[in-house]
Amino acid sequence: MTAPLGRIVIYTKKIEQMAAFYARHFGFSVARAEGDRILELRPQTAGAALLLHPVSAGQKEGQALVKLVFDVEDVAAFCEASGKNGLKFGKVHQADGYVFSNAKDPSGNSVQVSSRAFVRR
Template sequence: MITPSLQSIMIYAKDMQKTALFYTKHFNFQSNKEIIDGLIELNSESGNIQILIHQAAKSLKTGQANIKLVFSVVDLNAFKQQAFENGLVFGVTHQANGYQFSNTKDPDGNSISISSRRYR
């Protein structure tokens, strides 16, 4: 059996450069922000995942997708404070079964969560 692995997530953005800047600034993805083959490629420091930014069609309604990007953080409150100092506000911290999470949105209205679930 061939088992696929998740390599990348594609985000359709109204303003590709603004969205690329958001993920490089707040989540430390690396990119030269050049548009190559219609995409801006963002790579995680670990190299485990990449985000591809694609120009959204004018007809696309932003913030309506059924997707949420979840970023694992060891210290949720410390990350929230760092993000706040960098201009990104997360919502209320929710306590779950042995972990915490908090939500925000990117410039295109895509849902984002930070979570300590991986480290519970």
């Protein structure tokens, strides 16, 4: 039996900013259910949905040791296009047969674009 990853919950005080960020830079669509305090971001293609959940007392934004990694074939081109759209990535790093670059979302969570998924192993 398998259980594919379907959703990732991100706790934030900045629901609207986060929704706009992931929609603008990574192509998610926003789905709101009346009366639900969780806002769902659905991917345009395959992949996990992001659930934006309001932070509760005692939680701190950007403190989880989790990084969202988005698969892109041409990391440098994606970073360049993102920069023109207001999202600044750091240096493009060379790894074991692939490249990646890191940035932060509005709540300070780490996000990465990586070509690792396209490496033939």
